[in-house]
Amino acid sequence: MSTEASPSHRAPATSPSGQATTGHPPLPAHTAGGPRSPFRSIGTAKGAATVYGVHGAAGRTHWKCFAGRRQLDSATEAVEWASIPPRGLSGEHRHTRTEEIYLILRGRGEFLFNGSPHRVGPGSLALTAPGNVHGLRNTADTDLDWWVIETLAPATHTVLSTPDHMHPGVPAMGNPVIFDLFKDRTVRTDGVFTGPLRQVDVVELEAGQRTVLGAPDAEVAVFVHSGDGRATADAATVDLSRDTCFTLAAGTSTAVHALTPLRLLVVTLALRQHSAEAS
Template sequence: MSASLEGPTVPWTAVGHTSTKASVYGVHGAEGKTYWKAFATRRQLRSQSEAVEWASLPANGVSGEHRHTRTEEIYLILSGSGELLLNGGPRQVRAGSLALTSVGNIHGLRNTGDGHLDWWVIETLAPATSSVLSGSPAPEGADMTQAVVHDLFEEKRVDTKGVFSGPLKQVEVIDIAAGGERAVGRPGAELAVYVHAGEGVVEAPGLTETVTLVKDTCLLIEAGSQSTFRATGVPLRLLVVTLAVEDEGGEK
């Protein structure tokens, strides 16, 4: 990062990198160690979201099976290979595998490769959970019970409609050629952006501050703002998740 990014005019929040991470033991009841990084929690997020995180399993490591009772969650495999345990059934996963797990489903993950298995985790509140927290009546029939796995690197864009009912609306891949640029931003949604490969910078209109981007950098773009991502030297691959933000009238 080339400058301090404090202040209300800066459209990027929760900039972080996986070089600083924690070691966690016994994740969801499994034995062994997992590496973990929280890029943002509910305090930094305007959408009805719980957390934006990264996790890594060493060879033979396991993240234990557990049921989601109040949140919708994605697992996006960043590197390595493994076995996703989804409602008791094993699914082989690799870089680009995107699992959408809605309320009521059980998932876990096992590293079956020789190296680390890394994945991006974003957890959002289901409408019924948001209602409980706000004290408003819970919506009827809003929560789904589906769980599906996509190949994001093949499909390039995945819409969560019909699986998720909360703020997480879309997951996409943005590839920028070396020397190229791309404007990124959404009205009514904050964006979680993960640098999967390459290097570059991100800048915004009217600001002299920039963020230097390298592999495994994650940042949030505030709702309604525009940022320009530039690839410097080598192509830049971004993974982008759209998190809808409620307006003052409660609409998304």
């Protein structure tokens, strides 16, 4: 019999419509005569594209987009997975309009922030606000994999939604903000980000445990770091395994059952009106 996970394993209570881009077949945003499906996108890292010269760097990067503006209602640009081979580089580039997280899944390397290297490994969570330059270098003999979520800063969202609005300019460079998510368990982005990406959590379940993910006023992006399980919502069921990613609509929830020890990475993406009220 399944046991309920402790409250600390739950996604925060306050924590983009179209087809999924990867892995599992897409679920409809609406079922005939029925309510909207909670799952906005579902995918895996299998079949990732090979891209050369990312951000001006020599060499290749494996890349997969799980969801973007057409799948999500929050001001989220993209939910992606990326990987570079040993000694590879994802080139340094300046962020002028978006806020972005790099969450290291496997491997070791250096997060390059405004020209300075910072060692990172599994669980390292790097926050990059507009005005800053970042990149990632693989310093090890194995692939370096990471999860990427890029969201629009409020000023950028206003420019895109209001044609006659002028962008206020790019903020000055800041200091590196890097957390150990596997140690800290929950990371709030207050004081660094001003857009929809509010919180990042790690949720760990033992085999047979279950938890419920979802938020009333935010979309939720979930990545399976390790283990196997099943997510069920309404009449839809998603099999979970390593490197599976799905997003949930705001105001919906899914029950997650762990078949083996399961580690989930959970990101809270507040809706536009919630972002505007908090900024």
